[in-house]
Amino acid sequence: MKRLDIFGTLKKDMDVIEKELYRSIEGDDSQLGETSLHLLKAGGKRLRPVFVLMGGKFGSYDIDRLKYVAVPLELIHSASLVHDDVIDDADMRRGKPTVKAKWDNRIAMYTGDYIYGKALELTTRLENPQIHQILAKAMVEMSIGEMEQIRDFFNVDQNVTRYLLRIRRKTSLLIAISCQLGALAADADRRIASAMYRFGYNVGMAFQIQDDLLDVCGTEKQIGKPPGSDIRQGNISLPVIYALEDPGIRISLLEEIERIHAHNGLCDVSRAVEMIRESSGIARSEALADRYIGKALKALDQLPDIRTKKHLKDIAHFVTKRSY
């Protein structure tokens, strides 16, 4: 997925969010400031804050309230990536060295803890317990998802349902609550907040499937790291699960994954990548992503016809615009 540059109308407020993001983690401790800013400075689409602000458009939009949801959600996303890179033993993210690579695992762990704490601290400035509840619940679910991911590394027997449950926790939930909390922080109607949640949830599912497709089908320049890094670390994603259902390549792909596992990923993975690319797994994954986008668009039917609704539609279509 390419950069989101379709948010002209939100650009000014996203600049506010960007400044607040930086400010939120500066000042306490110079080293933590540096390690925490490291990933944020490397960029990222800021998808979660954008969704918060768009959710806010369906209520009484106030950037000075919305920022206490938008910034924390990006921070939580960021903290989860910092911890994720420890687990994945990843050296590169967004085209730059990861915190764990530039410093070490211990520093990455506490950097993540610090960013999580900061996120929560900021949110509590909004004295709305419901928002705190939704956020805390999501953090629990995310950590369960991460644990499931560790457990499923190199598990070639997992089915599609298991994969979907995992990406639900890992990705979709945080995007769903970004949409929902934006609406709630702007005191929008509860039904609108629910529709925003459903929109975000389905876009999030499509987004993660698309991301997993990109890891197989994209170029190093597009992804910011070499293709095939999922299979290298044993992350059995949807295209792989589908490819393994293809009797023509199942045996040889299993052998290839076994070989990668035996080498702990420290070997050439291009043959496995090639096999997945040429399997029916790509088209089937794309079809499922498109189905989620269809559901996301359907959720929009519940929303009033303001300009933001059109932008949400654009994002939904944008998510599955294939660049590979």
Place this chain on the structure above:
Amino acid sequence: MKRLDIFGTLKKDMDVIEKELYRSIEGDDSQLGETSLHLLKAGGKRLRPVFVLMGGKFGSYDIDRLKYVAVPLELIHSASLVHDDVIDDADMRRGKPTVKAKWDNRIAMYTGDYIYGKALELTTRLENPQIHQILAKAMVEMSIGEMEQIRDFFNVDQNVTRYLLRIRRKTSLLIAISCQLGALAADADRRIASAMYRFGYNVGMAFQIQDDLLDVCGTEKQIGKPPGSDIRQGNISLPVIYALEDPGIRISLLEEIERIHAHNGLCDVSRAVEMIRESSGIARSEALADRYIGKALKALDQLPDIRTKKHLKDIAHFVTKRSY
């Protein structure tokens, strides 16, 4: 410090807390349940919940509200220990293998994340934003303290002030807010909550100094791990800082610490432990711990004369009752 067995009157409610502690982290995911319960099952003094309940005695005591502060505080403490053991590369805690030793660092990291999340989720059942704010702020401070600790490993140039700042963040703050939040959750007067905070803060400082003394002066049976584990991992504690100020042993102790550092702690530390034991560092550390206890007792003067006040006094005295 030996087991706290002076809380006869609170015993019934501490049983409620113990059950809630277990229940809070069961059920979501069998592996996370197992890893999360692992440390809790190994015991612990449950000092933070006890302080919450005692704080509650100064307001309208209600165990069904207080548990949503008491359980989270013990969980946060527990999560910080699980992450701490990754950093310290510790194999034993409370006489049992650590999560990172029994499973691995990655699992320990997410187990900690999960427990933190659960703690927050539970607290949000109390719809009191002030409580959420205090808790989130403490978590931020704790992670800063942990980072400081990493940075100060084997730093023999640190002074007493730096040590005190670090243990403030690492230990005292959480004990202080346990006392304070207990009072606040029971709608006690704000001045009472502040006095409880000061009591907890000073007891916490004394408690950590005492703990650091025990690591040098205690037996393996008392500590649940071999003595000298602080110096082994490069944690320069108060008795060491004071011992290094002793001109008679400074040079030889510095050499010993340098040797331990060069061996990454994988060597005999008994000579260093012996030197610290025989230095003036022990008596000076004890004197400082006693001074904090004096301040804690003074904070109690602000509290009404109920039976709990007497118990708090007992705890304060108990913390510095030397068993070595």
